[in-house]
Amino acid sequence: MKPAPFDYVAPDTIEDACKHLTEAGGGATVLAGGQTLMPLLALRLSQPFILVDINRIAALKGVSRTDGGTRVGPMTRQNEIIANSTLAAALPLLVTATRHVGHWQTRNRGTIGGSIALGEPAAELPATAIALGARVEARSARGTREIAAADLYIGPYSTALQPDELITAIRFPEWPAGTLPLFREVAQRPGDFALVGLTGAVTVEDGRISRAGIAWFGMGPTPVRASQLEKALLGQRVAGLDVQALAELAIAETAPFDDHHATAEYRRTVGRRIFARTVSEQLQPRNAT
């Protein structure tokens, strides 16, 4: 239960961090909050030659409003996201989802960027980034590029990020005031990874849905965007939604599996139920006109 030996560096700037990642030629791992990476190191599931600790890089922290939305620094701690008044107003879904990440003690260290970069398929934040239409800014010595969160995840713990790339920002688009968060998670205990989780944002104007972003976690090898459901919801009257029929469509793109916690069929059943329940509780009462 002790990590294998590794070299450790803690650069002060993004440029230095990228330099270390390039020089390591794929043998480096980035250390953000460490709340998932440290267990992987302790269990020796991860054995990097060099650990690049980005905790000392001030430019990676903080939340700011931009022209097109909100920029969140990847090293913003999860408890800082929960306490942030800008995010409470602009992205209430992100705040709600973050409350379900781990425990209070791990949220004191854990970061949004770490969770998004790691790509645990049952984690709240990767799916929430997809639902909200976030884009991830990735920097390397070769340059900077943006990746849509929806294109980021390839498999469990596997992302489109290259070994020399570092997430330098997570950019969330503007969602109109009055957008309603949809969030529900079923886990064995509070703080556990989800067996099944639903995360989404729905904008309602004059009783009709004008925009929807919805994704699942714990429902496949990656977080899963419910794109068919998103399309089907557009233009529909909230009061008249046939939630039972939509529940089937909601899980249509998921690919849950059997494991020692639950069967795939259990996950689909729970998925349908929590979708129906969450929509009726969180969308319909306030907008039943």
Next chain:
Amino acid sequence: MSQHNIQVTVNGRLHTATVEGRLTLSDFLRVEAGYTGVHIGCEHGVCGACTVIVDGQAVRSCLMLAVQADGSSITTVEGLTAPDGTLHPVQQALRDEHALQCGFCTPGVVMTLAALTSGASKPAARTLLDALSGHVCRCTGYQGIRRAAIKLAGEPGAKK
């Protein structure tokens, strides 16, 4: 592999050491610096027994490297009791409510509750009870720990 010189203040006392990059903060505190109140349970962030306060924040010390604590100020359970032996209010509440049996998980629980109740205004009972989810206790069934947390909360009389 790489070696690092660190300076860490633990319970007001400055420690300097040379550590391997891979040394966890929990192993540094318990094995190298001798703070045996830091209980090392699961060593992978599940049980919460090794919780300490680093620069005001309650964290699992097995999920931090010792080198990351360079320049930090740390409080362990040894740092809570007054010099004359008077218990910290959290310790007293746990004692009053018979909130421990074997005591292995207790230092972690104490540090979480101490961090949350250190401010000028006391948090709601719900906040304290939610934070207890970060600790595993295999003896008590949690009821005494929950009573102690409710006692420490800002709203007397609030149950749950």
